[in-house]
Amino acid sequence: MVAIIPLLIIAIMIIAIIRLSKSSGRKNYFFGKRIHWVFGGYLAILVICAGLTPLLPTDEKIYKGIDVNVLDHAGTELYEAALAGNIDKVDSTYIKKTWNLDYQDQQLAITASNEEFIETSIIVERKTVNDGDIEAVYYKSGSSVNGMNISGLEKPLQIKVENNAMKIENPERLELEFTQFQQAFPINQFTGKSGYFSHSNSIYEGNSVLYLKVPKDLELTASPELNVQFVE
Structure with missing residues (x-):
C-alpha cells in the first residue's frame, strides 16, 4: 500500500x-x-x-542471513568450552576436520608453516595414558559477509607431522565474488534509500580452535607466533 x-x-x-x-x-x-x-x-x-x-534476484535466495551478534556469542562459547575441557558439548556442526595421528616419540614441536601467523587458538588436553596417539579436531564457528552466512564455504587448516614437529598451515584462502542489485533511482527517491552502490563490506570471521588430545607425558614446545594453551 x-x-x-x-x-x-x-x-x-x-x-x-x-x-x-x-x-x-x-x-x-x-x-x-x-x-x-x-x-x-x-x-x-x-x-x-x-x-x-x-x-530481481536477491541474496537471500543464495545465502541465509544471520545476525553477527549470534555468531559472536557462538564463537565465545566455542572458545570457553574448549579451554574448560568441555569440547564434547560443542555443536558438532562446528567440526570442520579431524585427524588421528600415530606418534610414538617423546617430544613434539608445534610450528607454523613458513612462519606465518596462525589466528586459530590451539588448545591442548593431556590424556591420562600414553597411547601413542594424537587426536586433533579443527572447530570453526560461523562467519558472515554483509550479513550472509558463509560458514559452509570455509576451508579447514592443514596439519602435517614429520621430524618430531607438527606443522600447521592456515586454511586455503577463500575468494568470493558478489553481484549487487540496486533499485532504480525513481524508486529509491521515494523509499529514502541511497541510489548509489555501496563498495564497503561487513566481514565477520568466527572463532577457530584446534583442539589436541595428546599422550600424558608427551613434551610439547611451540613457536612464539602460535597461541597455544592447555585445558584449565
Missing part, C-alpha cells in the same frame, strides 16, 4: 498541471501538452520499475 502513495502523488500533480494549463488559455496549450508527456513518461517509468523490482 505504501508503494502506491508516490504514484498517487505523481498522478495528482499531472492532473493539477493539466488543469492549470487548460485554464491559462490557448497560449500555454503546447507547454501544457509537453508537461503532460513528461510527467506521463515519468509515471510510466515508475510503474515499470515497481513491477520489475520483485523479479
